[in-house]
Amino acid sequence: MGRADQGADWALLSRIYLNAKVYTGTARYTDAITYCNKIIESGQYALMSHYSWLFMGDNSQGNKEFILPIVYQNNNEVNWGGTNWLVLGPAGVTELINGLSGSWNEFRFTQSIPKLFPSFDTTIDKRALFYTEGQTLEATTITNQTNGFSSYKFRNINRDGSAITQNNTFGNIADIDFPIFRLPEIYLTYAESVLRGGSGGNVTTALGYINQLRGRAYANDPSSKEGNITAAALTTDFVLDEKAREMYWEAQRRTDLIRYDRLTTDTYLWDWKGGSLAGNAVSSKYNLFPIPTADLLANPNLKNTNY
Structure with missing residues (x-):
């Protein structure tokens, strides 16, 4: 931190x-x-x-935009979460793009976020860092990793395109501050x-x-x-x-x-919200996370409404 x-x-x-x-x-x-x-x-x-x-391996350099980051350095903070998760997790993104080898080929968007942009690439809005090659916009099948765009927003390379030096025995750890x-x-x-x-x-x-x-x-x-x-x-x-x-x-x-008031209601829907492709409203209880089982076992008096 x-x-x-x-x-x-x-x-x-x-x-x-x-x-x-x-x-x-x-x-x-x-x-x-x-x-x-x-x-x-x-x-x-x-x-x-x-x-x-802001989301590259040298994002700590000359950065007056971050007010508080979680600091990751591959010679000190070695883990498989953090920004490693954000670099390796997106479906389809290769080492040539994200700077780390061995994509986990998992995370994808529903249609709702990409459709907020004027295009699905950076020709107009440079924040549209979507990976679309081999990916469909609509996720008709949740288990198909080619359904849904992913993202190369977090990349473990320097802003000049050069590689990040790995100073650890694993050789595949992100240097990106979050x-x-x-x-x-x-x-x-x-x-x-x-x-x-x-x-x-x-x-x-x-x-x-x-x-x-x-x-x-x-x-x-x-x-x-x-x-x-x-x-x-x-x-x-x-x-x-x-x-x-x-x-x-x-x-x-x-x-x-x-x-x-859009997480659980039908005023805002996305693919597979509520278990259907078109999306549907769900119980308002999901505005709160469930209390973890370990805490419930330690204190049976704990309870969130409707859980």
Whole structure:
């Protein structure tokens, strides 16, 4: 884990306050904006120019975007989880692309995330790091590893294309740091909180933050006007979609869908949700994870509703 400094504390508070209505029943969007402002106005953080560089083996170099990372170095942190899991797990992705040998050929997307992008490659939006060769968009058969696109978002190579030096006996360990918090989440939290009625911010500033993300995505330049949207287009639904485009595979989506009441309901469906190809609603109990068996055995009084 990287050093958890004051910025990390503020980022955690902004995330908690964004979700406060789910947790406590009381909205705290003004507080979320307060802590977003503290991070942004500190001047300690800035967007990296190229989106893809954020998820490469040398992503610790010149990176002012990460507020708090989990640090992985192949000579110290040797395990088969972490960013190794994100490099080796995607179906079909080869060593020539991801920098590690022996793909596990497992993880794929449902259609919902790729369809949020203007194309399935990086010709327009450079965040669309989908692996499509030999893969179908629709996952008609769950057990068929060629059903569903995968991703090469996390790659264990240097940004100049050179190989990462392996300093361990295994010779196949990722050097990629994983972001717990990074600046785009703060921009997106600010925008959503403003749109949900929080005080201390405004739509004009929120729009500027969103367009910085899109400028980088479309032109490797946060100041570019490519990809810009208008204030009329900036809605809470747009922010949800933009967060998916910016932060897929960064452990954010489930929490976002719960906050929007879309994880379990039929207002948002994806392939095989609820066990059917077209998708269907499921019990709201799944907004909470089940309590692990070991904990239930240790304390029979523990219980989540409807489990």
